[in-house]
Every structure is written in C-alpha cells, then in structure tokens.
Amino acid sequence: MPGRRERTTGPRRRRWVRGVVWSVAGVLVTAAGLGGVVVWQNTYALREERVVLRHDGHRLEGVLARPETGHGPYGLVVFVHGDGPTDATHDTFYRPLWESFARAGYASLSFSKPGVAGSGGDWLEQSMADRARETLAAVAWARGRTDIDGRRIGLWGASQAGWVLPKVAAADRGIRFVIAVAPAVNWLRQGRYDLLTQLxxxxxxxxxxxxxxRRSDTTLALLRRGASYDEYRAALGRDADMTRRRWRFVTRNHTADAVADLRAMRGTPVLLVLAGHDVHVDAAETESVYRGVLPSSTLQVAHYPGATHSLVDHDLESREPLLTATAILLPRRLYTAGFLADQARYVRRFDSGRGTR
Structure with a gap:
C-alpha cells in the first residue's frame, strides 16, 4: 500500500543486507582511495623546518622550506605577504610555489604576520616601512645560516607587497632578484580601481x-586631514565598514607609492607578474610604471591573460565548488597554467653567477 513500509524477510532480506554492506564498503573504499589521493597531492618534495625570528620586540614564527635532498648552500626566496592576516604557508597556498623553487635548487622562507599563527605583535599596527624592516631582518637572519647562499637571496611578494619589495631591494643592494606578483603601485589609485571594478x-x-x-571621496578627505576613527564613523554612519584597527592601518599607509623606491632599486633584476583578470590591481598601470622606471635590461614581464589577482584561472575561481575540489584534490593546479614552471625557470637564471645585475 502506498506509504506503508513492507518488512523484508528470508532470502530477500539477506540480499538486501548484502547490498547495503557492499554499498557501504564501496563508499569506504572510495573514501579511502580519495583520502590517499588527497594525502599524495598535498605531500610536497620539501623539507620544512619551523624557525623563529625575533624582531622589533616580538617573536615571529616561520617556515624554512628546503629542497628534499642535498645540504646546500641553497639560494633562497624570501616571501612577502599581501594584505590580511596571513600565516607562513598562506593557508598552504605557498607550498606548490615552494616546491617549484626547491626543484630549481632554492629554499623558501616565510614568516607568519605579527599576531598570526603564533607570531607576536599586530600586523595592523605596521606601516609599509615596518614591513620592509621586518623583511630585511629575515634576510639578515637567513644570511647567518650555513645552508643558505647569501649571494643568491631574492624576494617574492604579491599585491600589497608591491610597496614593500622595492623598499627592501633599495635598502639591501645584495638582494639578487625580485619577483613582484600583481603588485600595487599607488595606494589611493589602487583603491579607486578596486572599487570601480567591483561595482x-x-x-x-x-x-x-x-x-x-561619494563615500570613497569622503573617506579620502578624512584620511588626508588625519581624522580620528570616531570622526570617520560620524561622517559615514552605516556606510563606515572599517574597524578601528583597520582605520589606523589605512591612516598609516594610504600615502604609499612605490615609484621612488622602484627608482632607488634600479639595477636589481625584477620579474613582474601580471594577471589578465585582476579586479584589485590595475595591471596596465603597474606595467607602465615599472617599464617607465626600471631599465629594460633588468625587467622581465610575464602576462597570464586567463588569471585572476591570485594567479588562479578566472574560470576556476568563478566556480566555487570546482575551486574547492581543486584546492583539496589537485592543489598545484590552483595556479594558472605555466605559472609555477615559469617561477622556477626565472630563479634558475641566478645560479652560479648567471643572470643580469
């Protein structure tokens, strides 16, 4: 009868039980197989060492990722984060990059931002100059290790790191190269571009x-006259979307512009990486500034037309279920095609004195 559940007895019940058992077994085997794939895909050819840097009265927790074999001394890529509360691995997003650099014979060094993942301090209390000094301290720490070749230390940074990388390279002329991934040039113009593209x-x-x-212009006027957070809240009302800590951070940094530091670092080889679907940084403006300031003999520009700001394929990033599955099952494929290999190819130029200076 409709809606009535029939009892299952005798041979029919045994067949039903066997079916359930084999179905459950199939699910478990599939899960175990997928688990094996996940573990395999998230295992990298690296030797990771937890390290500590003491800087500006704080303890910074980090990771030194060396090639799987050998004793060095290795070249080194020091990572400089973009905006936000980023840990040393960038939620594991850096590991495919570290592996690519390791296969080129380079170690990678990254520290969690102050106040993140065990690091002391507060990254929202930092200026771009503070971040540069922190990076210089990391480079100095690395030069003190016998397994690192101090003559082959370069920088890798993305987005907000565009205001940090040139400062570090200008201050330390021993920096061998800089890889700038979707870097911003001018804080205010970048903010307006980001706003317009999002709209x-x-x-x-x-x-x-x-x-x-109008809201953006009001905020800018408040920043220019050094307004307090309370004044900002009063002026914007319900549209005031920054926290007090974020307001202080923006107040410290809204005048940031990379041009003077780019001029000061002239001569350091630079790989500028640009994405075709960047809604946060104006790639055309960035390229124009870099080409106008840096010598063509030391600047290499790499375009990835199908990539977003994070160097993930646009089609992948726009499909969240697929993006999540890729991040779990095939994390190396998160990055747009060719990006990882190109990164390794670039740093190989600086082995044994090769590459320009």
Missing amino acids: RRDGAGPRETARAL
Missing part, C-alpha cells in the same frame, strides 16, 4: 555607483 562586476547602476564614489 562593474556587481552590476551596480548609476545611482549606486555615485553613492559609492
């Missing part, structure tokens, strides 16, 4: 766009 992407109409621009 277009969200399909904002003229009225909503005008309101967002």
Whole structure:
C-alpha cells in the first residue's frame, strides 16, 4: 500500500543486507582511495623546518622550506605577504610555489604576520616601512645560516607587497632578484580601481555607483586631514565598514607609492607578474610604471591573460565548488597554467653567477 513500509524477510532480506554492506564498503573504499589521493597531492618534495625570528620586540614564527635532498648552500626566496592576516604557508597556498623553487635548487622562507599563527605583535599596527624592516631582518637572519647562499637571496611578494619589495631591494643592494606578483603601485589609485571594478562586476547602476564614489571621496578627505576613527564613523554612519584597527592601518599607509623606491632599486633584476583578470590591481598601470622606471635590461614581464589577482584561472575561481575540489584534490593546479614552471625557470637564471645585475 502506498506509504506503508513492507518488512523484508528470508532470502530477500539477506540480499538486501548484502547490498547495503557492499554499498557501504564501496563508499569506504572510495573514501579511502580519495583520502590517499588527497594525502599524495598535498605531500610536497620539501623539507620544512619551523624557525623563529625575533624582531622589533616580538617573536615571529616561520617556515624554512628546503629542497628534499642535498645540504646546500641553497639560494633562497624570501616571501612577502599581501594584505590580511596571513600565516607562513598562506593557508598552504605557498607550498606548490615552494616546491617549484626547491626543484630549481632554492629554499623558501616565510614568516607568519605579527599576531598570526603564533607570531607576536599586530600586523595592523605596521606601516609599509615596518614591513620592509621586518623583511630585511629575515634576510639578515637567513644570511647567518650555513645552508643558505647569501649571494643568491631574492624576494617574492604579491599585491600589497608591491610597496614593500622595492623598499627592501633599495635598502639591501645584495638582494639578487625580485619577483613582484600583481603588485600595487599607488595606494589611493589602487583603491579607486578596486572599487570601480567591483561595482562593474556587481552590476551596480548609476545611482549606486555615485553613492559609492561619494563615500570613497569622503573617506579620502578624512584620511588626508588625519581624522580620528570616531570622526570617520560620524561622517559615514552605516556606510563606515572599517574597524578601528583597520582605520589606523589605512591612516598609516594610504600615502604609499612605490615609484621612488622602484627608482632607488634600479639595477636589481625584477620579474613582474601580471594577471589578465585582476579586479584589485590595475595591471596596465603597474606595467607602465615599472617599464617607465626600471631599465629594460633588468625587467622581465610575464602576462597570464586567463588569471585572476591570485594567479588562479578566472574560470576556476568563478566556480566555487570546482575551486574547492581543486584546492583539496589537485592543489598545484590552483595556479594558472605555466605559472609555477615559469617561477622556477626565472630563479634558475641566478645560479652560479648567471643572470643580469
């Protein structure tokens, strides 16, 4: 009868039980197989060592990732994070890069930002100059290790690191190379570009766009006159979306511009990496500035037309279930095609004195 559950007896029940058992077994085997794939895909040809840097009165927790074999001395890539509370591995996102550099004979060094993953301090209390001094301390620490070749230390950084990398390379002329991935040049212009592209992407109409621009202009005027957080809250009302700590961070850094530091670091080889679907950084402006300031003999520009700001394929990043599955099952494929190999190829130029200076 409809809605009535029948009892299962005799041979029929045994067949039903066997079916359930084999179905459960199949699920377990599949899960075990997928588990094996996940473990394998998230195992990297690296030797990771937890390290500590003491700087500015704080203890910074980090990772030194060396090639799987050998004793060095290895060349070294020092990582400089973008915005946000980033740990040493960038939630494991850095590990495919570390592996690529390791296969080129390079170690990688990365520290969790102050206040993140055991590091002391507060990254929102830092200026870009503070971040540069922290990176210089990491380079000095690395030069003190016998397994690191102090003549082959380069920098890798993304996005907000665009204001840190040139400062470090200008201050330490021993930096062998800089890899700048989707770097910003001017804080205020970058913010306006980010706002406009987000509005277009969200399909904002003229009225909503005008309101967002007025809000942005009001915030900028407050920053320029050194307004307090309370003044910002009073002026913006419900549109005030920054916390007190974030307001202080922006107040410290909103005048950041990379041009003077880029001029000061002239002569250091630079790989500029640009994405075709970057909604946060104006890739055309960045390329124009870098080409206008740096000698063509030391600047190499790599374009990835299908990539987003994070160097993930645009089609992949826009499909969240697929993005999540890729991150778990095939993490190396998160990055756009060719990016990892190109990174390794670039640092190999600086082995045994090769490459320009």
